Amino acid sequence: MLKLENIRKTYDMGESQVNALRGIDLTVAEGEMVAIMGSSGSGKSTLLNIIGCLDRPTAGDYYLDGENVSGLDKNRLAAVRNKRIGFVFQGFNLLGRMTVQANIQLPMIYAGTNKNEMDARAKEALNWVGLSKYLGHYPNQMSGGQQQRVAIARALVNNPSLILADEPTGALDSRTSIEIVSIIQQLNIEKGITVVMVTHEKDISQYCRRLVNLRDGRITEDAPVLNQRNAAADLAAFPKETEAGA
Numbered sequence: 593m594l595k596l597e598n599i600r601k602t603y604d605m606g607e608s609q610v611n612a613l614r615g616i617d618l619t620v621a622e623g624e625m626v627a628i629m630g631s632s633g634s635g636k637s638t639l640l641n642i643i644g645c646l647d648r649p650t651a652g653d654y655y656l657d658g659e660n661v662s663g664l665d666k667n668r669l670a671a672v673r674n675k676r677i678g679f680v681f682q683g684f685n686l687l688g689r690m691t692v693q694a695n696i697q698l699p700m701i702y703a704g705t706n707k708n709e710m711d712a713r714a715k716e717a718l719n720w721v722g723l724s725k726y727l728g729h730y731p732n733q734m735s736g737g738q739q740q741r742v743a744i745a746r747a748l749v750n751n752p753s754l755i756l757a758d759e760p761t762g763a764l765d766s767r768t769s770i771e772i773v774s775i776i777q778q779l780n781i782e783k784g785i786t787v788v789m790v791t792h793e794k795d796i797s798q799y800c801r802r803l804v805n806l807r808d809g810r811i812t813e814d815a816p817v818l819n820q821r822n823a824a825a826d827l828a829a830f831p832k833e834t835e836a837g838a
């Protein structure tokens with residue numbers, strides 16, 4: 593589904609240059625769930641942004657579903673993104689002045705979906721993340737975990753084949769983190785959506801099936817996760833101290 597060949601990314605800072613990615617070769621098959629780890633500055637977000645067509649590589653080829661997207665211009669990249677990729681970020685990236693429903697519908701507005709269809713799909717997606725009663729809420733009336741679930745619903749509405757998550761649990765407490773990972777795991781297992789997730793938490797990476805480690809813009813390790821953890825099972829066993837984060 594994804595194939596990166598000798599991908600390089602150099603940021604030009606005028607006086608100096610930063611080689612954020614120094615030759616990445618990576619293939620991800622449909623239905624995989626991959627964790628990307630590495631210390632701060634190792635190039636994880638840069639890599640995810642290129643995979644997500646938010647940014648273009650300086651050199652190398654990137655094939656998404658067989659199409660070489662590394663040379664596409666901004667508009668074409670935006671179209672690819674909108675149709676095939678859902679994003680989840682550490683900071684949720686919801687628009688505060690819009691209701692949950694309006695936030696979830698944004699990707700469909702860009703796609704030109706009609707109103708009835710938008711309403712139906714927003715409901716379905718919100719239902720899927722367990723928040724069907726929150727259509728009319730505003731993000732600031734919700735907990736971090738709930739906001740992240742709304743962001744996941746937003747990522748789902750255009751039926752993407754790929755979900756990219758950059759530190760999706762970075763702003764959440766332990767229990768809520770497992771809740772969010774559990775939803776992401778369900779997307780992978782039940783809907784067959786390919787997942788690539790950046791995390792710096794070893795615990796969280798163990799919910800994926802494969803672990804890629806980056807260091808200084810290069811892959812230093814790429815191996816299956818032995819005994820992939822099941823988030824739903826861990827959640828059931830997790831002591832629930834308070835309802836506040838749920």
Ligand SMILES: Nc1ncnc2c1ncn2[C@@H]1O[C@H](COP(=O)(O)OP(=O)(O)OP(=O)(O)O)[C@@H](O)[C@H]1O
Pocket residue numbers: 603604605610611612630631632633634635636637638639792
């Ligand atoms: N827009 C940019 N302009 C210039 N340099 C950048 C830019 N984005 C990232 N970099 C640099 O590229 C390198 C890789 O950054 P990147 O954000 O991919 O790291 P990361 O692994 O995601 O780190 P973190 O764990 O802190 O999020 C770093 O040296 C960073 O300073």
Ligand SMILES: [Mg+2]
Pocket residue numbers: 636637638
């Ligand atoms: Mg990052």
